[in-house]
Amino acid sequence: MRRAWIFGQPAGQHPGADRGRGTPDLPTILSVMFLLALAVATLGAPWLVTASPVQQDYAQVLSPPSAAHWLGTDDLGRDVMSRLVHGGRASLLGAFLAVAVGTTLGVPIGLLAGFQGGRLDEVVGRLLDTLLSFPAIVLATAITGALGIGLTNGMIAVGVVFSPVLARLARAQAMVIKQELYVDAARSFGASRREMLLHHVLPNAVQPLIVQVTLMLAMALLAEASLSFLGLGVQPPWPSWGAMLSRAYHYMEVAPEQMFAPGLAILLTAMAFNALGETLRHALDPTNEER
Numbered sequence: 547m548r549r550a551w552i553f554g555q556p557a558g559q560h561p562g563a564d565r566g567r568g569t570p571d572l573p574t575i576l577s578v579m580f581l582l583a584l585a586v587a588t589l590g591a592p593w594l595v596t597a598s599p600v601q602q603d604y605a606q607v608l609s610p611p612s613a614a615h616w617l618g619t620d621d622l623g624r625d626v627m628s629r630l631v632h633g634g635r636a637s638l639l640g641a642f643l644a645v646a647v648g649t650t651l652g653v654p655i656g657l658l659a660g661f662q663g664g665r666l667d668e669v670v671g672r673l674l675d676t677l678l679s680f681p682a683i684v685l686a687t688a689i690t691g692a693l694g695i696g697l698t699n700g701m702i703a704v705g706v707v708f709s710p711v712l713a714r715l716a717r718a719q720a721m722v723i724k725q726e727l728y729v730d731a732a733r734s735f736g737a738s739r740r741e742m743l744l745h746h747v748l749p750n751a752v753q754p755l756i757v758q759v760t761l762m763l764a765m766a767l768l769a770e771a772s773l774s775f776l777g778l779g780v781q782p783p784w785p786s787w788g789a790m791l792s793r794a795y796h797y798m799e800v801a802p803e804q805m806f807a808p809g810l811a812i813l814l815t816a817m818a819f820n821a822l823g824e825t826l827r828h829a830l831d832p833t834n835e836e837r
Contacts, residue, residue, distance in 0.1 A: 758823075
């Protein structure tokens with residue numbers, strides 16, 4: 547029997563059903579290549595760029611791109627290319643630190659509350675709702691002010707803000723998984739709560755958590771840029787992409803090109819993390835018929 551085709555797809559087949567089949571799609575390949583190149587550039591910054599990111603040259607203030615300075619210089623005569631590469635290291639490390647703090651705080655609390663249930667689950671749920679009721683940037687700024695200004699403290703604050711989101715996701719997964727037959731079987735064989743959490747609940751809840759962590763890397767990068775733009779992150783003279791935007795903002799009318807490099811770096815990196823997260827979401831989706 548001949549199969550009917552609608553809009554280039556067999557009838558009854560979703561237009562996106564072929565996504566993820568065979569080789570990865572172009573956005574995924576480009577995202578992975580970009581992130582790998584970015585990792586190499588930031589880790590190898592001392593060898594890839596010879597100019598110092600903090601050395602000032604008042605004879606080259608706000609100079610346009612040239613052979614000596616590929617992206618020009620800033621308001622203090624510092625090489626923008628060098629600051630961009632070295633600043634990427636601070637921005638990426640800050641993003642990973644924030645996500646690590648959020649995962650460490652949120653996932654165990656959410657798994658335990660969802661698996662235990664009862665009064666503990668009720669208390670944790672109300673606490674998470676309270677934290678999520680605050681605007682994220684306001685809460686991160688307040689925590690940074692309490693801990694002290696700096697990249698590490700700022701990213702710890704962002705991680706604390708991220709932890710309720712991960713805790714709610716882990717809690718929801720634990721509430722579903724604890725109803726499964728293999729958990730009941732483990733309980734009947736005398737497995738402790740700790741053993742059931744580590745060997746049965748966590749392995750089966752890790753897939754959506756991996757996707758959420760990947761997507762949060764993009765949000766953490768934007769949060770680091772926001773805090774550094776406000777002066778609460780990386781402190782002068784050391785660069786980060788947000789700090790570079792903060793200085794370039796004051797000279798936007800005189801030298802608008804100063805904002806292009808850090809702005810595009812933040813945009814492209816955030817898009818790459820988002821694309822990677824969407825690819826992982828599709829690949830790890832247990833309802834995907836290709837799996």
